[in-house]
Amino acid sequence: MSKLSTMADAHAPTSTSTVPLLEVTDLGVYFVRDGEESRAVENVSFSMTEGEIVGLVGESGSGKSVTGLALLGLLPEKSSRVTGTARIAGTDLLAAEPAQLRRLRGNEISMIFQDSLTALDPVFPIGNQISETIRTHREVSRSAAKKQATDLLESVGIPEPSKRYRDYPHQLSGGMRQRVMIAIALACEPRLLIADEPTTALDVTIQAQILDLIRDISKDHGTAVMFISHDLGVVSELCSRVMTMYAGEIVEMSAVDDVLERPLHPYTSGLIQAIPSTNPVRRRLQSVPGRVPSPDELPAGCLFEPRCSFAEDACRAVHPPLRDYPADRLVRCIRADDLNLTGAVLPTEAVESGGQRG
Amino acid sequence: MFGSIILRRLGAVIPTLLIASLVVFMLVQMIPGDPAITIAGESATPEQLQAIRQSLGLNDSLPVQFWNWLTNLVHGDLGRSLINGEPVRSALMRTTGVTLTIVATAMLIALVIGLAAGIVAALHANGLVDRAVTALVSLGVAMPGFWIGLILVIVFALGLGWFPATGGMSFFADPVTALQHAVLPGLAMGIVGAAEIARQTRGAMIQAMSADSVRTHRAKGLSERAIVWRALKNCSVPILTIAGLQLNSYLGATVVIEAVFAIPGLGGLILNATLQKDYPIIQGVVLVMALIVITVNLLVDIAYRIVDPRIR
Amino acid sequence: ACGGGSSSNEGASASTSYGKPTPGGDLTVAFSASPTSLDPISGGSGLDHSSLYPIYSRLVNFTPDLQAKPGLAKSWEYPDPLTLVLTLQPNVKFQDGTAMDAAAVKFNIDRARTLPTSTVKTNLATVASVDATSPDTVTIHLTEPDTSLPLIFADRAGMMVSPTAVQSEGADFASHPVGAGPYKFVSFAPGDSLVLTKNTDYWEPGKPYLDNLTIKYIANGQTANNALVDKQIDFVNGVSPQLVASLKAKPGIVANSSSSVSMNGCYFNFRKPPFNELKARQAIAYALDNGALNKALNFGQGGEAATQLFPSSYWAYNKDLKYPYKHDVKKAKQLWSEAGMDGVTVQAIGYNAPGQQRKLEIIQSELKEAGITMTVDIKDVSAANQEMYVDGGPATLYCSGWSGRPDPNDTFTSLTSPKSFYNPGGFAAPNVEELIAAGKKESDTAARAKAYQPLAKLVQDYVIWLPINFNPLIVAYQSKVKGYVPDLYGKPDVSFLWITK
Amino acid sequence: MTDKVTNKVRTPDTTVTQTPRQRRWLRLLLADKVSLVAAVVIVLIILAAILAPLLAPYSPSDQDLNSILSGPSGAHLLGTDDLGRDLLSRLIYGARVSLEASVIAVGVGLLIGVPVGLAAGYFGRWIDAILMRIVDTLLAFPALVLAIGVGAALGRGLVQAMIAVGIVFAPILARLVRGQVLTLRKRLFIEVATTYGTSTGRMIRRHVIPNVMRPVIVQATFLLAIGLLAEASLSFLGLGVQPPTASWGTMLQSSFQFITVAPSQIFAPGIAIAITVLSFNLLGDFLNDVLDPNTPLRPRRKRRRA
């Protein structure tokens, strides 16, 4: 079904191996403003394997995009500081020389941005924007690059790609632009794809198409995808694993089903509860009151404590570490064991089908 | 694609020129003084003045004078100078090229210096380089053109002898000499313009370099130099706009600069004509200047469409 | 009078010291203003002459001190007071080959008398008719005695244009001028340049020396100065006095200052207060320190404080007349009060040209010392003239100047005759018209000078016109340029310069 | 109503700390050294202009023909001009005239340009078509030429000349305002205001004018600078103030005649003009930031340029 599989393929599709492709340890991002540093992301560690799709969810301002950008070295050089390591195929992305980084970007690791209208250069034809990526990383002729770009356009589902090649971004619909973004990101068949809210601006029907596309790519090429979204629904449909971010930290990391069945962190639970489902029963929605604290005014203990209805004195005292939990789960909550939080399934039902977790 | 714009613009040109010439006509009529007095000079007597006015058609009523001017214009006749009888057309032919040469040089200089300074400042935004460039450039705006002109003459012409101190000619007559003559006056006007362009470029580049599309370019692995070029294309519309708008002030500035450099151009022509109330010449110069402005605006409009596909 | 010692004309005898002229070479000169017309009888500006001389030979020439000497007319005489006979140089041709004979002279004089827009009509008002009595003889019949004519023919009216060219070109003649002068017209760009080339058939043997003569028009004195220093031009006329010192210091550049009849002075509006009152005019005369003004205006570079309408070296100057209005602030104050003008503000007008504003500011300051408040309104020259002479605007004092004429009659008539355009309000001093006429009756220079003596006194007594100072004529040129002869008229003729190799 | 209570459980406001609006600009100013210097310079110049009679060591029109074009000395700190007048005193008095000149020019420009731009932008259609045709025509004239024409027509004099310059400014401002109004008209909050019945007058007063003022004010400060230069240029051409009044423009003009004799003459007025223009420009940049309601109190280091 996937048109991508017809393309020349450097990476043979592999089954999910256990050798990590990307290994991030202690990622921290700090923004410097007027000589003061403020923390945007801290203590972020995770790893990804080939072909795996990992979701990263959280409210606006929780540090999802910053995490993605940090991996590609796309944060403003002057006003930000990045710590930790992020190894991909032996290279530490965070310590790489600019030239080395340039060679990796768009090649081994690439990124799709949320707003395709602004993310594409408005004054160059879309075809150009794809082929220049190829020409940057591959020694190919102009016409060969053009041919490849046209093929890519076709493979992401743009009809009549050779005609569309000369179109400018504003001449395309939102869904098409997003597909062009994807084509750019895939131009050099990267091993890691960071997708930063690639469907937020799109309609559900178009979103479904894009999600399918990403899933196929991952499957056919073994591309690892880090899927950033604030929409747990989307993540649950696409990803196998999900990380929840709050105020620059990962507060929970588990398999998607586990989280939805029974979230371990009150914040994750709150997020799930706030999603209005198509259940035609008019009732109040649960909400997580308050907002993500600004990086300048973080509480001393658990960062979620001011908004948490389960907070105890202990939560105010210490900043909880990310700790292991059975079934390969990680959580940053000292009360994770005591709480029986509501997920996407009513507790009654959860109890009924309790044992089915896998 | 450009045909319709040109047609649309041409449609607007004629009324604009008509209004312009009417405005000038009224304006010049309001200027005190009488060309007959200038012509008669020290031998003036009332009869003498009357005779001169009669022969120049200055005794007709204003609407008649304007009408005569217009009907002649339709026949391609711009009239003759009241003062020295030179056909306006030949006066314009010999001066327009000269002025265009220095104005074009000024624009070129302004663009080169302005773009370079603006880009450098933008790439080092808020750093020391930026501040230095910005300060230098602001100084350019702050100095009157004739002041700069004179200093240039003293340093580069009289001091170093690199360029001629005075004079000017049309590029089409003798390109090399014309450019030699155009450098200093071009600089005198261009430095002021460069400051504006640098300002605009800096702002636009900072904005363009922080655009999401630049982030995409980076994510693709493009080199910084390639990215700067792409950003430049992105912000060419405001820069073009400023450059286009500047033409107007350059044409105005020629009035002063041509006096400083003794350049036989449109500015000197209109200045003298204004002082002598030489209506036909004033009308002719304004017409030509308005035409130049309109043409350049048209070119800018077309350029917009070339550099930015989003426009229409 | 303060100061006012006559400056010696260093250039007058200089021509001999230059050595033998060498022919050949091109010369570029700069004048401050483009001629209003290249048709000699159509222009009105005193700045035109220098551009016209090279193209047109005149019937009569003058010596550096403005005495008539032969030109195209070899000689002239008044067989009776109402007849003037000119004898012409034989075999002179215009640049287009037309004969410059008696018929051509008649054509010229008649054209100058009758063309509606002719600016020399008034000068020829006394001419009744002109006869070409022989190819070389022109007989002019007059309506009244007029001995000023020979010098009139040394000015615009004497510049002979080719009748063929006038007839064929018609209105376009000014764009294709043809005369009998040393240079032929090549091209003219008003406000920019006049290009001339040697007239190989010129009637004076061996002249001119230059192959080509280009005249540039550079209005701004500083710019002209730059062009000279940069060697873009070889000769510049009308150098601002403040630049002389620095020019003289430059090697290879010669600056020359000489006296001229061109003067600064004030016109009064006699129609209304304050200057309908003699005492008010006298107050101004007392208040102004002509000597100091001359020095300040010319930065000490020559010139002459004026007491009469002519400089002291001019033949019509009245040597026996003492200047009554020696600078005296007290007297000025007193007279101003006596005139009943206390508290009255003098509205002066001026025109914008280099130095004019400065002059007015000094006058303003001197009047202030005498308790006279003066406001200044500066306009374009034609607007100022219109306001002062035509419309009778609010201005009552116009301190501009008079560029001078070769013949004194013209100056006296223009500045003192009640019928003159330049006499706003038509002030008629007792007997002024008779006195003017008297000067035109004598044909001998000394006799004429004597005849004008009472008129000079009249001008002073009634302060009909208030002279301030005579401007020096300052030229500067590259030292390779030779043959410059200054004259009192102050309008240098560059026709016979030459260049040393 | 228990639910309502939960709705009101708000976390502490972390967005922005409250600041009184009137002191906002002051705090921003104090934080921005460059703009602060510019503002201080302008205040000093204005003070000098107002207090000229107290500050100037001599009368600006007192001549001393015996010491003309003298260099700086104890008696004359900046030297004397071609009529022996004290340059410092003329410079101080000149500030008055020059500032007045640019204020008149900008004032006239605003008075004509803003209403025209508002009308054209807000009412559109034929009003726009007619007004903009005129504006375009005026814009097609080279500015200085138009100024000379209008200036000559109105008569010589500072006020006349600056009114002329103001007339040149008017179409620039009109275009600016029109452009702003056009985009503003499409803004949602303007549409929203119509949904509760806001009248045209109130719409313009309450919503349009305040929202177009920022670029206008910024442009006005730039125009102040240009006005200053225009005064100099017009004076250079002899269309400025009447003697013996001193303005920086006339001083510069007269110094031009003596450039080879006394080159130092040019510096006093030249530098005065340069500094003032520079300060106005910097202040314009600053105002651009301050008047932007979105500028955070902590000023960005990045100075945005209009």
Place this chain on the structure above:
Amino acid sequence: MVDLLDTRGVSVQFTMSGKRVLRAVDDISIELQPGKTLGIIGESGSGKSTLGRAIIGLAPVHTGEIHLDGTRIDTLSSRQRRRIASQIQMIFQDPMEALDPRLSVSASIAEPLIVRGGLSRREIQRRVDELLDLTGLSPRQGSRRPHELSGGQRQRVNIARALTLDPRILICDEAVSALDVSIQADILNLLVDIQEQRGLAYLFISHDIGVVARVCDRIGVMYLGQLVEYGDTADVIGKPLHPYTEALLSAEPQALPSRLRTTERIVLSGELPSPLHPPEGCRFRTRCRYATEICSTPPPAVQPGSPGHSAVCHFARELELVGAKHANSTQASPRQRG
């Protein structure tokens, strides 16, 4: 019974460059009762906002009529319109854009009262405070300017302003789309509360089926300017009659564990056709998996389903379409599709 608001065959047209006509809203008839909420869903560009704007008078009605209490309002002059302005108010998607950046929050909220007139300064201030309180804003926040507020707070200000005139109808155009889920929940709850207190009628526009299902009594589904399905929420969500509704429902991502995710997702092929050239016949046919020959010729007529539920589809009565999947409802068995 007279509806509070009803539109009868309303169409809105825009003339684009080149004289092309865009029918953004095509022949739409809906009605609204006091205290009830009507939801409008549909893809981007389907004309939802335009319908809302037509009702409030910001978009010109080309054909059809809009009635308020049985009185026609779409033909009113702008002067007359001002008089009924207080009856209908609207909240827009972008809370920042809808507020004058130069006015403080209180001033923005007070503005409609000042415009209407008749109240003293103090009365206005009291009313503003009341509204701030109602919408959960502190008086301190009243003196802020919009940019100093968070997105959720801004939307509260918009709600407060819309309520100042005590409207009977509130049009909410994507009122929560720009907000985070948790804030979205807050605002939705607020809207529900206010409706309960005041008996307002809502026209609730959204592209998010979940949101609409949660707050609406009835739902209209729009596609390319047309109302393709219209009925009670439970009916539309549970037993959709139009294939497009089915696709929308299935495409809505579900935050459910995989074991509960039973229905297959229908991925529509192709983009939304250009509204400038809508397909002939049934507009949805280009993306419809059930489309046959007859779909391309005569435009389908309205087909009723259960009472008050109808759809514009030739096969509305024949197709057995799948509704929403709910974690808590009894699971529909997975169906095989052809």
